[in-house]
Amino acid sequence: MTALPTESLIPASPEDSAPEQVAAVVGAAVRAARPAAAASDAERAAWLEAAADALDAARDELVAIAHRESHLPLPRLAGEVARTTGQLRLFAAVVRDGAYLEAVIDRANRAATPPQPDLRRVLRPIGPVAVFSASNFPFAFSVAGGDTASALAVGCPVVVKGHSGHPELSVRTARIVADALAAAGAPEGIFGLVLGRDAGRALVQAPGIKAVGFTGSLSGGRALFDLASTRPEPIPFYGELGSINPVVITPAAAAARTAELAAGLAASFTLGVGQFCTKPGLVLVPGRVGFESALATEASAHSGGPMLTARIAEAFPEGVRRLVEEGGAEIILGDAAQEASAGSARPVVLAVDAARVLERPGVLLEECFGPVTLLVRYTGRDDRDAVLAAVGGSLTATLHAEPGEDVTELAGRLAEGAGRVLFGGWPTGVAVTWSQHHGGPWPATTSALHTSVGATAARRFQRPVTFQDAPRAVLPEALRDENPLGIQRRVDGVLTREAV
Structure with a gap:
C-alpha cells in the first residue's frame, strides 16, 4: 500500500x-x-x-x-x-x-x-x-x-x-x-x-x-x-x-474532625463534577457520629455542572439509581432521578451499612462516574476490613486517623489493594514526579x-535485551566499557558511573 x-x-x-x-x-x-x-x-x-x-x-x-x-x-x-x-x-x-x-x-x-x-x-x-x-x-x-x-x-x-x-x-x-x-x-x-x-x-x-x-x-x-x-x-x-478509591475514617478522626473531613470530602468528590479517576467513591465511616449530615451540608454548597459528554451525563443518573434501587443505598443528599438531557449533574451523597455492601458487592462496589460518593457505615474492625477485602483494586486508598493511633495493619491492608496510599488529604490531584505511581490491581489497571x-x-x-560476549562495535553506548553517556550503571552488582 x-x-x-x-x-x-x-x-x-x-x-x-x-x-x-x-x-x-x-x-x-x-x-x-x-x-x-x-x-x-x-x-x-x-x-x-x-x-x-x-x-x-x-x-x-x-x-x-x-x-x-x-x-x-x-x-x-x-x-x-x-x-x-x-x-x-x-x-x-x-x-x-x-x-x-x-x-x-x-x-x-x-x-x-x-x-x-x-x-x-x-x-x-x-x-x-x-x-x-x-x-x-x-x-x-x-x-x-x-x-x-x-x-x-x-x-x-x-x-x-x-x-x-x-x-x-x-x-x-x-x-x-x-x-x-x-x-x-x-x-x-x-x-x-x-x-x-x-x-x-x-x-x-x-x-x-x-x-x-x-x-x-x-x-x-x-x-x-x-x-x-x-x-x-x-x-x-x-x-x-476504573477505580472507587476507598477512604477509611477512623472513629477517633471522625470524633475530632467531622466538619473538616466533611468539607474536604465534599470538595474532592465534586471536583470536576466528579469526573476524576481518583474521585473518592466509597468512604468507610463509623456509624452515629454525625458525619452524614455534616457531609450533606458541605456538599449542598457545590452546585454541580455540565458533564464532559452527553453519554457520560446519561450514564450518571442510571448509575445512581442502580446504587439506590438495586443496592439499597439511602439518599442523604441529592436526587437519583436527575434529568440528563441538559448534560449536567448535581452532587449526590448515599449511605449504606457495611453488611449491605457485603450482600451486594457487585452493585455497591461499582464505579459511578460523576459527583456521587457512597458512605459505608461500619461498627468495628471486622466489618470495616471485610468491606475493604471486597473492594477491587483501586488507584488510591486514603486513611484519615489521629496522631498516636496504631494504623500499621490497616495501612498494610490499604496498600494491598491500591497503587497510592494517602495518609490525610484527598486523592483527587496526581502530582507528576519521579516517584509517582498511578496504577493499581485490576480493575484499576490491566497491569x-x-x-x-x-x-x-x-x-x-521498553523491553530488556541482554548482549552476551558482544563485540564493542555492536554494543549500545550505555553498555560500553568507557560509559560514554556518563550514566549510572550496575557493574558486577555495584551501582557506579565509573568506566569499566
Whole structure:
C-alpha cells in the first residue's frame, strides 16, 4: 500500500479515519521506529521540549477549543496545558538522566560455577505504540499526554486515537505536536492521529503496533484489552480503567474532625463534577457520629455542572439509581432521578451499612462516574476490613486517623489493594514526579506493575535485551566499557558511573 503524504498523518478535519488512513499512519510509524530508537537521548529530549514549547505558545487557542468541546472551566484547562507541557519536559529530563535504560554489566568470570560469560543488559524501545485519549483530561491524558510523552521519550513512535468528546481539539493539538517534532528533526512518521471507534479497534489489531496505552471506561478498556490479547501476536495493553478509591475514617478522626473531613470530602468528590479517576467513591465511616449530615451540608454548597459528554451525563443518573434501587443505598443528599438531557449533574451523597455492601458487592462496589460518593457505615474492625477485602483494586486508598493511633495493619491492608496510599488529604490531584505511581490491581489497571503518571511510565514501552560476549562495535553506548553517556550503571552488582 502506498503511504499517505506526511501531512495526511494528521487529519485535516475531525472526521472518522478510513481503514486505509489507519494503515498508512501505522505504516509510517513502523518506518520511523528504527531511526527513533537510534536517536540519542539528547535528541529525543529536544523533541519533547520542542513539543512542549509549541503547546505553551498555542495555549490560549487550545484552551478555547477545549472549553467549547469539554465544558471544563477555562482556569482548569489552562492549568492542564501547563501540566501537559510539564510532563513533556519531565520525560526530557528522564532520558537525559539515563537511568531509565537500567544498564547492567556483569563481566566475564570463568572461575564461576558455571563459568559466567560477559553479560550486558539494557532496555530498548518496544516499537510503535497506540495511545487512546481520555475524555476527562483533554490535554494531560490525551493527544500529547503522559502516554505519548513517555513513549516518544524512549524512542517509540506514537499513533494516537483521539477521543470523540474533543475531536477538534485532538486534530489541532496533533497538528501542533507533529509540526514541532518535524521542526526539531524527529523522524517522519513518528507521530500520527486517527479518529473514530472503528479506527481505534483497527489500531489495536494492526500488526505494526507493539503496545497500547489506554485511559477510559472499564467496559471499553476490557474490550480493547481482549483484542490486544487475542491478536496473532499478543501485545501489552496498559489500561487505566476504573477505580472507587476507598477512604477509611477512623472513629477517633471522625470524633475530632467531622466538619473538616466533611468539607474536604465534599470538595474532592465534586471536583470536576466528579469526573476524576481518583474521585473518592466509597468512604468507610463509623456509624452515629454525625458525619452524614455534616457531609450533606458541605456538599449542598457545590452546585454541580455540565458533564464532559452527553453519554457520560446519561450514564450518571442510571448509575445512581442502580446504587439506590438495586443496592439499597439511602439518599442523604441529592436526587437519583436527575434529568440528563441538559448534560449536567448535581452532587449526590448515599449511605449504606457495611453488611449491605457485603450482600451486594457487585452493585455497591461499582464505579459511578460523576459527583456521587457512597458512605459505608461500619461498627468495628471486622466489618470495616471485610468491606475493604471486597473492594477491587483501586488507584488510591486514603486513611484519615489521629496522631498516636496504631494504623500499621490497616495501612498494610490499604496498600494491598491500591497503587497510592494517602495518609490525610484527598486523592483527587496526581502530582507528576519521579516517584509517582498511578496504577493499581485490576480493575484499576490491566497491569498493576506499571504507572501511567510519573517518570517510570516510560518502563511500559521498553523491553530488556541482554548482549552476551558482544563485540564493542555492536554494543549500545550505555553498555560500553568507557560509559560514554556518563550514566549510572550496575557493574558486577555495584551501582557506579565509573568506566569499566
